[in-house]
Amino acid sequence: xxxxVTSNICLTIEGLTKRFGGFYALNDLNMEVAQGHIHALxxxxxxxxxxxxxxxxxxxxxxxxxxxxDGEALDDVRPSKRTLRGIARTFQNIRLxxxxxVIESVMIGEHCRAYPSVWxxxxxxxxxxxxxxxxxxxxxxxxxIELLEFLGLADKRDEKASDLPYGEQRxxxxxxxxxxxxxxxxxxxxxxxxxxxxxxxxxxxxxxxxDRGITIILVEHDMRLVMEISDRITVINFGIKIAEGxxxxxxxxxxxxxxxxxxxxxx
Amino acid sequence: MLGEMLDGYTRSLLIFAGINAIAAYSFYAPxxxxxxxxxxxxxxxxxAYASAVLTHKFGIPFAAAVVFGGIxxxxxxxxxxxxxxxxxxxxxxxxxxxxxEIISVIALSWDYIGGAQGFRGIPFNQYTLDxxxxxxxxxxxxxARIERSSLGRAMDSIHQDETAAEVMGIDVVRIKLxxxxxxxxxxxxxxxxxxxxxxxxxxxxxNIMVSVEILMFVVVGGGSTYWGPVFGAAVLNAIPEVLxxxxxxxxxxxxxxxxxxxxxxxxxxxxxxxxxxxxxxxIAFGLILILMMIFRPDGxxxxxxxxxxxxxxxxxxxx
Numbered sequence: 001x002x003x004x005v006t007s008n009i010c011l012t013i014e015g016l017t018k019r020f021g022g023f024y025a026l027n028d029l030n031m032e033v034a035q036g037h038i039h040a041l042x043x044x045x046x047x048x049x050x051x052x053x054x055x056x057x058x059x060x061x062x063x064x065x066x067x068x069x070d071g072e073a074l075d076d077v078r079p080s081k082r083t084l085r086g087i088a089r090t091f092q093n094i095r096l097x098x099x100x101x102v103i104e105s106v107m108i109g110e111h112c113r114a115y116p117s118v119w120x121x122x123x124x125x126x127x128x129x130x131x132x133x134x135x136x137x138x139x140x141x142x143x144x145i146e147l148l149e150f151l152g153l154a155d156k157r158d159e160k161a162s163d164l165p166y167g168e169q170r171x172x173x174x175x176x177x178x179x180x181x182x183x184x185x186x187x188x189x190x191x192x193x194x195x196x197x198x199x200x201x202x203x204x205x206x207x208x209x210x211d212r213g214i215t216i217i218l219v220e221h222d223m224r225l226v227m228e229i230s231d232r233i234t235v236i237n238f239g240i241k242i243a244e245g246x247x248x249x250x251x252x253x254x255x256x257x258x259x260x261x262x263x264x265x266x267x
Numbered sequence: 268m269l270g271e272m273l274d275g276y277t278r279s280l281l282i283f284a285g286i287n288a289i290a291a292y293s294f295y296a297p298x299x300x301x302x303x304x305x306x307x308x309x310x311x312x313x314x315a316y317a318s319a320v321l322t323h324k325f326g327i328p329f330a331a332a333v334v335f336g337g338i339x340x341x342x343x344x345x346x347x348x349x350x351x352x353x354x355x356x357x358x359x360x361x362x363x364x365x366x367x368e369i370i371s372v373i374a375l376s377w378d379y380i381g382g383a384q385g386f387r388g389i390p391f392n393q394y395t396l397d398x399x400x401x402x403x404x405x406x407x408x409x410x411a412r413i414e415r416s417s418l419g420r421a422m423d424s425i426h427q428d429e430t431a432a433e434v435m436g437i438d439v440v441r442i443k444l445x446x447x448x449x450x451x452x453x454x455x456x457x458x459x460x461x462x463x464x465x466x467x468x469x470x471x472x473x474n475i476m477v478s479v480e481i482l483m484f485v486v487v488g489g490g491s492t493y494w495g496p497v498f499g500a501a502v503l504n505a506i507p508e509v510l511x512x513x514x515x516x517x518x519x520x521x522x523x524x525x526x527x528x529x530x531x532x533x534x535x536x537x538x539x540x541x542x543x544x545x546x547x548x549x550i551a552f553g554l555i556l557i558l559m560m561i562f563r564p565d566g567x568x569x570x571x572x573x574x575x576x577x578x579x580x581x582x583x584x585x586x
Binding site: 057059078079080083084088089091095096097098099100104107108109110111112113114115116117118121122124125126128134136137140176177180 | 409412413415416417418419420421423424427428430431432433434435436437438439440441442445491
């Protein structure tokens with residue numbers, strides 16, 4: 001069944017370049033991400049991976065190049081509108097809302113689908129029934145609980161987001177991103193700060209997200225995780241793509257091994 | 268109607284305290300999305316002058332003038348809000364401060380609205396207390412509903428991390444603009460009520476200290492819950508009155524106890540201290556602000572402290 005969907009391209013990057021002063025964070029990057037794939041993006045620190053995510057989500061704007069998502073160019077689209085079109089992300093340095101509870105954080109992700117316009121949100125707020133929860137609110141809560149169960153956080157739903165341990169904060173970031181109902185999910189080092197047991201669970205979680213039909217771009221330093229679950233891997237170094245292919249090919253590519261880990265290291 | 272039950276002094280005291288509470292909500296609305304404005308006095312001036320022109324020069328009824336003052340101020344608020352979207356923190360403070368100074372310069376130099384002489388003869392409205400009470404109730408209900416809704420949560424998320432909120436699909440631009448405009452409408456209404464109570468306004472009526480006091484109400488009351496602004500305004504308006512009434516109680520101290528040194532000195536300085544007029548009020552406000560920042564930076568009321576009181580509300584949420 002996977003073979004059938006791989007022919008569709010979810011995301012096309014053409015000549016994407018981003019400079020900070022004289023430093024090229026990304027230099028003429030070209031790549032294609034197939035629908036329904038887990039596509040890993042690896043490279044040493046400072047290779048431009050997080051910059052790539054910032055360009056995709058519109059937090060930064062590119063100096064040149066094109067991003068075509070779902071058949072449409074994303075040139076001047078604001079970050080929130082890109083989320084509405086179906087791109088969601090997690091952050092490498094966790095950015096949860098510290099004063100919101102776990103379930104409220106997930107409901108923030110749902111807001112853009114439930115209330116795409118401010119006026120609709122305002123009229124819903126003003127004309128909500130007194131002394132009980134509005135129907136929409138109950139539905140949002142139910143969906144949030146479903147997502148939290150999916151990620152194993154349901155029993156922590158009323159804790160403050162900032163009180164969770166590190167690994168669970170990462171999971172919460174994923175729940176919040178999934179709540180926006182994305183077609184493409186960008187995971188920025190989801191395994192960072194997780195213990196080996198949690199990382200193994202993560203394998204399963206990411207695969208299950210893919211099986212829901214969501215395309216995933218994964219930036220990760222944990223090579224075991226990357227090699228285990230990726231359908232395709234792109235390696236970049238100093239903003240330039242140096243290799244691309246399925247995991248077994250990348251694993252044995254001498255250029256990758258040298259650039260990424262130095263010589264004589266087995267991936 | 269309400270006012271008839273009270274003597275003139277209490278009535279005017281309650282009206283000005285109530286206008287302060289309304290003004291505090293005008294600060295609270297943009298603050299809920301993380302925008303700190305020091306220009307709310309400027310929006311009050313817009314509402315005050317606009318409504319005064321309507322009632323004084325065109326004989327339009329008070330209620331309509333108040334509504335118009337609010338709307339005009341809101342329109343100007345959205346215009347000012349656009350550049351305000353791009354900037355944060357100290358720069359937003361300076362932009363709003365600058366706006367409020369521009370308004371006061373316009374008021375000073377435009378002769379049609381009184382210029383340097385000020386705007387005199389604004390018709391006094393005898394039902395202002397009813398309006399004030401009604402508007403505060405409406406504002407509390409409005410912000411209670413926003414806080415309980417998805418919109419309120421979205422506003423909180425913008426306050427806590429704007430970039431993350433934007434990436435989660437929250438329309439940060441529109442929501443911030445809405446909050447800023449709503450704050451301006453409320454400030455305009457507060458200004459219009461003020462004008463028809465004081466009956467005289469000039470370019471210095473709505474100066475920077477007014478904006479600072481408005482900010483104080485929210486800082487002291489608590490900016491994380493909709494009860495904070497009205498509570499802060501009530502507390503800070505009550506303090507001078509309480510101290511003044513304490514001074515009356517000093518009178519019952521027998522003269523025989525205080526007519527010798529050093530008791531006479533102590534009595535006199537206590538007597539002076541409790542007379543809480545302008546300069547002292549500002550010093551005390553400064554002290555309160557410093558103490559609040561040290562001991563309760565989130566204000567007297569916080570959402571957590573209220574949640575502990577409202578256990579029934581929690582239960583309802585989990586049902």
